[in-house]
Amino acid sequence: MEELLELKQLLLGGNIQSALLLVEEMTEMSKDDKLNKIFSFSVILLVHLIKQHAEKRSTKSWDTTIRNVVRQIKRSNKRRKASGNYLSSAELLETLADAYKSALDAAALEAFEGQYDAEKLGSMVDRTAIIDQAMSLILGNVE
Template sequence: MKELFELKDLLLAGNIDDALLLVEELTEMSKDDKLNKIFSFSIILLLNLIKQQAEKRSTRSWEVSIANSVRQIQRTDKRRKTGGNYLNPVELRETLEDAYNSALRQASLEAFRGKYEA
């Protein structure tokens, strides 16, 4: 919110160059927030998929979580006004690959009702 007041002050002062820099910074902050949300939902998605494969079973909770994660990834990735997505297919794949190790570590603690073996 502080940035919006600063932007207003810059515009009222006629400082267009600094205002444009601030707009660019706000745009990057917004995109970073979207990418962090996609990453977090990717971990949840992969965690439940890994548990399904490791235990060779599923639960209603896991299935709901998988479906919700997919919906939230799609929703967060969609650019509402301009159309398109924040991530292209290659970037989305890289995000999923980055999230995989975190999901695997967490799944190793949760699979088989928490029985952990290295």
């Protein structure tokens, strides 16, 4: 909100150059917020996929969470006014790869009632297959 008030003052004062710089800064802040949301939702998605792969089972709760976070990733990635997405497919894949370690740490607390550490749990699953599945879900039509 402070930024909007500052922008208004800059425009009213005729300081267009500073106003444009502030608009750029606000745009970056907005994009960073979107990217952080996508990363957080990616961790949740990967946690549940890791648990499914490790335990070779699923639950209605896990399935519902997976569907919901995929929707949230798609929603967060979609540009509202301008068409397209904030992240390309390659950037989404990079985000999932970055989120994997955090997801593995969290999944280790939940899978098999927490009896395995992240390293052991990681050796029980195929990282590439899980990330590929996550990408497929994100790029597919999940309703």
